[in-house]
Amino acid sequence: MLTDYQRKVLRILYNYKGVRRVFPTIHDLMNKTGKDQPDVMAALDVLIAERYIQWDDKPDTANIVILEGWEREGDKPQIPKAPERSNDVRYWTDY
Numbered sequence: 190m191l192t193d194y195q196r197k198v199l200r201i202l203y204n205y206k207g208v209r210r211v212f213p214t215i216h217d218l219m220n221k222t223g224k225d226q227p228d229v230m231a232a233l234d235v236l237i238a239e240r241y242i243q244w245d246d247k248p249d250t251a252n253i254v255i256l257e258g259w260e261r262e263g264d265k266p267q268i269p270k271a272p273e274r275s276n277d278v279r280y281w282t283d284y
Contacts, residue, residue, distance in 0.1 A: 191235070191241075195236060198229065200258075201213065202242065203259075242255055
């Protein structure tokens with residue numbers, strides 16, 4: 190189970206890569222989290238140990254590979270349920 194800070198770093202990595210197509214630098218992570226470099230590096234080390242990310246070339250954050258973008262919930266992954274469809278026309282006739 191990740192701490193709030195570790196979860197925050199994981200979500201920053203995931204969202205930053207999705208929007209800007211590159212991973213944030215350590216300096217960017219420090220600015221976005223408000224923590225110092227040792228705290229950021231410790232969070233990244235935990236994410237590596239828990240197999241959320243893979244980072245072989247440590248000095249360069251461009252080599253990070255995200256294995257899972259969200260924290261795991263128990264043993265089974267949660268699959269979102271599709272919204273129920275209704276063939277009830279009362280919505281259109283009663284209002």
